[in-house]
Amino acid sequence: MLQDYVPILVMFLMSLFVPLFVITLSALLGPRRSTKRKLAPYESGMDPIGPAMRRFPVKFYVVAMLFILFDIETIFFFPYALVFRELGLYGLGVMGVFLVLLVVGFVYEWKKGALRWE
Amino acid sequence: MVPISYYIMLSAALFTLGVLGVLIRRNAIVVFMSVELMLNAANLALVAFALQRGGIDGQVLVFFVITVAAAEVAVGLALLVAIFRNKRTADVDEVNQLHG
Amino acid sequence: METILFPAVDLGVIAPMFTIFTWASVLLLVDVFLIPSDSKRFTGYLALAGVLATGIVTLMIQVGRAVGPGTSIPSFSGMVVLDSFGLTITWIFLIIAAITIAISINYLPQHNIELGEFYPLILFATGGMILLGQSTNLIMIFLGIELLSITLYILTAFFYPRFTSEEAGMKYLLLGAFAAGFFVYGIALIYGGAGTVDLLEIGAFIAAQPAVVPGVLPSPEVSLVMIGGGLVLVAFGFKVALVPFHMWTPDVYEGSPTPVAAFMSVGTKGAAFSALLRVLLIGLPGLQVFWVPVLGALAAVTMIVGNIGALQQTNVKRMLAYSSIGHAGYILLGIMAANERGTEGFLFYILAYALANLGAFAVLIALEKRGEMAWSLDDFAGLWRRQPMLALAMAIFMISLAGVHPPQAFLASSWSLRRRGKVGRGRWC
Numbered sequence: 001m002l003q004d005y006v007p008i009l010v011m012f013l014m015s016l017f018v019p020l021f022v023i024t025l026s027a028l029l030g031p032r033r034s035t036k037r038k039l040a041p042y043e044s045g046m047d048p049i050g051p052a053m054r055r056f057p058v059k060f061y062v063v064a065m066l067f068i069l070f071d072i073e074t075i076f077f078f079p080y081a082l083v084f085r086e087l088g089l090y091g092l093g094v095m096g097v098f099l100v101l102l103v104v105g106f107v108y109e110w111k112k113g114a115l116r117w118e
Numbered sequence: 119m120v121p122i123s124y125y126i127m128l129s130a131a132l133f134t135l136g137v138l139g140v141l142i143r144r145n146a147i148v149v150f151m152s153v154e155l156m157l158n159a160a161n162l163a164l165v166a167f168a169l170q171r172g173g174i175d176g177q178v179l180v181f182f183v184i185t186v187a188a189a190e191v192a193v194g195l196a197l198l199v200a201i202f203r204n205k206r207t208a209d210v211d212e213v214n215q216l217h218g
Numbered sequence: 219m220e221t222i223l224f225p226a227v228d229l230g231v232i233a234p235m236f237t238i239f240t241w242a243s244v245l246l247l248v249d250v251f252l253i254p255s256d257s258k259r260f261t262g263y264l265a266l267a268g269v270l271a272t273g274i275v276t277l278m279i280q281v282g283r284a285v286g287p288g289t290s291i292p293s294f295s296g297m298v299v300l301d302s303f304g305l306t307i308t309w310i311f312l313i314i315a316a317i318t319i320a321i322s323i324n325y326l327p328q329h330n331i332e333l334g335e336f337y338p339l340i341l342f343a344t345g346g347m348i349l350l351g352q353s354t355n356l357i358m359i360f361l362g363i364e365l366l367s368i369t370l371y372i373l374t375a376f377f378y379p380r381f382t383s384e385e386a387g388m389k390y391l392l393l394g395a396f397a398a399g400f401f402v403y404g405i406a407l408i409y410g411g412a413g414t415v416d417l418l419e420i421g422a423f424i425a426a427q428p429a430v431v432p433g434v435l436p437s438p439e440v441s442l443v444m445i446g447g448g449l450v451l452v453a454f455g456f457k458v459a460l461v462p463f464h465m466w467t468p469d470v471y472e473g474s475p476t477p478v479a480a481f482m483s484v485g486t487k488g489a490a491f492s493a494l495l496r497v498l499l500i501g502l503p504g505l506q507v508f509w510v511p512v513l514g515a516l517a518a519v520t521m522i523v524g525n526i527g528a529l530q531q532t533n534v535k536r537m538l539a540y541s542s543i544g545h546a547g548y549i550l551l552g553i554m555a556a557n558e559r560g561t562e563g564f565l566f567y568i569l570a571y572a573l574a575n576l577g578a579f580a581v582l583i584a585l586e587k588r589g590e591m592a593w594s595l596d597d598f599a600g601l602w603r604r605q606p607m608l609a610l611a612m613a614i615f616m617i618s619l620a621g622v623h624p625p626q627a628f629l630a631s632s633w634s635l636r637r638r639g640k641v642g643r644g645r646w647c
Contacts, residue, residue, distance in 0.1 A: 002120070058199050065192040072188040075181055090224055104243045111250045126410070133403055140396050149392055156399030163406035171413045176406070179357050179415065183402050186364045190395050193371050197391060200375065201384050 062114060073102055125166035132159035144209050146201075150194050157187050228293035230283060231300040234276045234308050235348040241268035242341035249334035258334045262323040265337035269316045269344070276312070280305050296416055297355040306565050307351035307492045310572060311485065315344040317576045318481040325477050325583050331376055340481065343369040347489035354500060356405045356415040356450075359493045363401065363457060366489055367394045370482055374474040386473025393466045397456035400449045407446030408501075411439040417501035424504030432507055447502050447509070454497075457490040460516050460550065461523040464543045468531075471539035476586070479535060480579030483542045484572040487549065495553050495564065513554050520547030532595050538578060541619055545571055574618040581612040 080087070080095055087094075109115065132155055139152025161180045168176030205212065229236065245268060249261045283291060283300065291300040318340055326332040346365030353359050371394065375387025409415050412423040424443065430436050436444070455463040471479040498509060524544025531537040549571075552564040585601075585608060601609040 058203070061195055061199050065195050068188045068192055072185050075184055079181075101243065104247060108246055108250055129406075133399075136399060140392075140399075146388065146392070150395070153392075153395040153399055156396075157402055160399065160402035160406045163403065164409060167406065167410035167413075170410075173413065175357070175415045176409050179360070179402075179405065179409075182357060182361060186361070186368075186398070189368050190364070190371075190391070190398070193368055194388075194391050194395070197371070197375055197384060197388050200378055201381075201388060204379060204381050204384065 059117065066109060066114060069105070070102070073098075122166050122170045126163055129159045129162040129166065132156075132162065146194075146198055146209070150191060154187060154191070157183055225295040226293065228291065228300075230279055231291055231293040231298055231352070233279050234272050234305075235345045235352070237275045238268060238272045238341055238345040238348065241265075241271060242338045242345065245341065246335070246338040249338065253334060255334075258332045259323055259327070261334040261337045262319055262326075265319050265341055266316060268341055269312050269319065272344075273309075273312050276305060276308055292354065296418060297358050298349070298352045299354045300352065303492070303561060303565070304352040307488060307568070308348050310488060310565070310569050311344055311347045311351065313569075314481065314485050314488070314572050314576065315340055317580070318477050318485075321480070321576075321580050321583050322475075322477040324587060325475065328587060329377070329475065331378070331475065333376075336373070336376060339369045339373055343373070343481070343485065347485055350489040350493045353493065354417045354496060356408065356417070356497075356501075359497065360398075360401060360405060362493065363453075363490065364398060366486065367398070367457070370394075370478070370486065373478040374470055374482070376475050376478060377473070382473040383475070384473075386470045389466050390470045393456060397453040397463075400456075401453035404446040404449030404451075404453060407442045407449065409446075411442030411444075411446065417496060420501040421503060424502065427504070430505055430507060443502075444505060444508065447497075447505065450497065451494075451509070451512070454490055454494045455516065458487050458494075458546045458549075459543050460546055461520040461543065464520070464523070464546075467543055468527075468536040468539040471542075472533060472535045476535070476579055476583050479538075480576050483538065483579075484568075484575050487542065487546060488568045488572065491546075491549050491553065491564065491568070495561065498553065499561075510554055513550055517547045517550040517554065520544065520550065534582060534595060534598075537595070538575070542575065545575075545619075570618070574615050578612065578615040578619060581608050581615065584608055 076098060077095070080091060084091055084095075136152045136154075136156030136159060139155065140149050143149055143152060161183055164176035164180050164183075168174060245261065245264055248264065249258070253260055279285070279300070283289070285291075285300060285302050285305055287302050289301055292298070293300070319337060322336060322340075326336060343366050346362050346369065349365065350359060350362035353362055371387055371391040374390050375384050377383030405415060408420065412420045414420060414423065420443070424430075424440065427437060427440050430440060430444075435441070452463065454460075456466075459467040471483065474482070502509065521544050524540050524542075524547060528537050528540035528544065531540060549564065549567060552560050552567055554560070555563065585597075585605065598609075598612070601612070
């Protein structure tokens, strides 16, 4: 029933209220004396150079792509891990075929040099 | 328990948002994200129906949809990087040399 | 603990696609490890051998299981089926793959895009097509379509770093992914209505419901199946380039390497239409009153737009693209016939169309090889004096695509038209 979710609603409201309350309080009561040093993004670090939305090397995209592909395999492994005893040898064989296909992709990718950073 | 129809309404809303995103947005990455939204809306509907029906066909299909979406995005990102190297843009309107 | 029942697995049913997928995976590794980059032609020959091996396996299955008309051997919980329709379309796909590889072996080095990956990708796509021809379950149809499409996205952009090719790949991918979204949502709704993704069970579910008639609101479950079926039809429309979902076709054909355009034009059509045939005839025959008029309208618009569009083109590849759109309309008519002879006509038409279209593309490739610019229609002026044989071949293929002559194309198109007449008398009037 929907009533079961009332505590979550209460938690949402609380987590909305508390930060708002604290921020309002400090804005009303806190003293404001800004200096140049205080306004810097990092009080004791190097100055950030350039905008945050800068382009980064394409290499990251390649890594992201490869990561996606090998990350998704886990959704097939998790259900298998839950019932692998019941599935026995049959399941082992099926997952073996699946793994062989993954390894084919992995070996190909390795040999092509996609894993080399430079 | 939340009625199944709520899930279906949510998934229909998400699907519509995805379709609108594909039709309206011009940045290829955002278009990809909209397609993902469509696929995940379908996933939500599948899981909800599987819960209602008590079968697992829907859940099994969700796995495959996730996998296929990942493969599609990987190819899409590769193409996007290639186009970006050529043209320095991800705007689908600027990628328009072919027309008859 | 609940005991898990294993489905009966009959590997013979999937033997052709098993062979081609295994061959493709091994070929991918063989290509990377053993074949030096200056002799990638050899990978092509190995891929041809793979198609041949798949053909031999298919023949062994066909003879060994005595597959004839009426045979139907389901396996993997009814997800795939071995029947004469599936095997016939498998043969057609293998012919298409063999011709594509054969015309690519010289094309790729001439355009400096000779990479070994090309051939395994063609094999993977062919495997996806075979899967589409054999599957009787919406999950398998989805996987087949995506397997075929994703490899085709890569093949379309194979002219890297030529920009038009990348653009074509991108357009194809964006629209293909969009269509996949519709397809999955359609499956979700069908599953919600019928409670199954198996085509036979969907058919049984609809048959058990009160008969659906226009004008009367069906039960919520049947309405869900109907909406889902509509979304699935939209997705198929994108894949086979039915008007109004055809916009990508000319751009993609123009941008992609010519052998890929040839492969795509006939392969995708054959595979997606054979899957659509099963969805409509096995899964949704009970809703015929709805989809027959819709498909009829789509087919009519597709034929008109495709043929008129082709007239306006000056680029040969774009013209062939519009011609393929028009042909999608004709094939749709064969499907609408919804009976045994309609299926035969469909297979026959696909074969005739595949040969004529692959031939036309092959002539384009041959012309490019001899230094002719075969992009614009003006380039064909006076071809008879320069390359008489090629000009003759092109003329024959063009006439055959137009459906006038030689006999088989004529027969097929008149056949499907006659089907249309039958449907018209039987169901519309």
